[in-house]
Amino acid sequence: MSTQTAPKSIYTLNAGGAPSAEVNRLNKQQSMIQLVCPNIPPSVLAQLPPSPAIADVATGSAIWLLEVSTTLPSTAVLDGFDMGVAQFPSAESLPANVTLRVQNALDELPEEF
Numbered sequence: 001m002s003t004q005t006a007p008k009s010i011y012t013l014n015a016g017g018a019p020s021a022e023v024n025r026l027n028k029q030q031s032m033i034q035l036v037c038p039n040i041p042p043s044v045l046a047q048l049p050p051s052p053a054i055a056d057v058a059t060g061s062a063i064w065l066l067e068v069s070t071t072l073p074s075t076a077v078l079d080g081f082d083m084g085v086a087q088f089p090s091a092e093s094l095p096a097n098v099t100l101r102v103q104n105a106l107d108e109l110p111e112e113f
């Protein structure tokens with residue numbers, strides 16, 4: 001996990017405590033959501049192409065993207081975007097097809113997207 005703190009933002013849960021506290025909260029929240037709702041609804045999953053490209057905007061700790069990466073083919077292209085890196089897991093811990101980038105969702109995306 002990054003030791004950097006998030007830039008000042010309207011997302012107040014990034015402020016104050018250690019980034020790990022918010023990472024823990026997000027990851028617990030994801031476990032709870034999983035109990036009632038699949039990461040990708042079956043009707044959507046059934047329509048995905050063999051190598052889907054998925055953008056997870058405001059990815060936080062990337063927990064959803066990382067879980068999705070275990071159920072999709074390794075050829076899926078999985079990009080996570082967040083305005084801060086404070087909650088990102090280390091780049092070395094990511095699967096080869098998962099990339100995390102700093103990006104404000106309110107700004108224009110780079111041309112490659």
Ligand SMILES: C[S@@+](CC[C@H](N)C(=O)[O-])C[C@H]1O[C@@H](n2cnc3c(N)ncnc32)[C@H](O)[C@@H]1O
Nearest residue numbers: 011026058059060061082083084103104105106
């Ligand atoms: C509640 S967390 C959700 C994280 C993740 N989607 C999840 O469900 O676990 C919200 C995230 O949105 C990010 N965020 C808020 N405003 C944003 C913006 N304008 N552009 C990019 N990320 C933003 C915050 O930094 C924070 O990581």
